[in-house]
Amino acid sequence: MxxxxxxxxxxxxxxxGLILIGLSLSGVIGLWGWIGIVPLATGIFRFCPLYALLGIKTCKRC
Structure with missing residues (x-):
């Protein structure tokens, strides 16, 4: 990976990701805000499975 x-x-x-989760916790956007886990996780791990499938890299050193 x-x-x-x-x-x-x-x-x-x-x-x-943090904004979406925060809005969900405050009740502004409901349960849909938990979708923010996806961009948060991909940002933390520096790996996006969709980018891998499409052959996209935004990392210059990689």
Whole structure:
């Protein structure tokens, strides 16, 4: 499992994931906010399975 997510992409995924989870916990968007776990996890692990299938890499050093 090689990294395929670059720094900017990683940062945006983590921020969006945390915002969605936070909105879900506060009751603003309900259970759908838990979908934020997906971008949060892909940002933390620096690997996106969809990017791997499509052959996309936003990581310059990889």
């Amino acid at each position: 090689n990294a395929n997510i670059g720094t900017i992409d990683r940062s945006l995924r983590i921020v969006v």
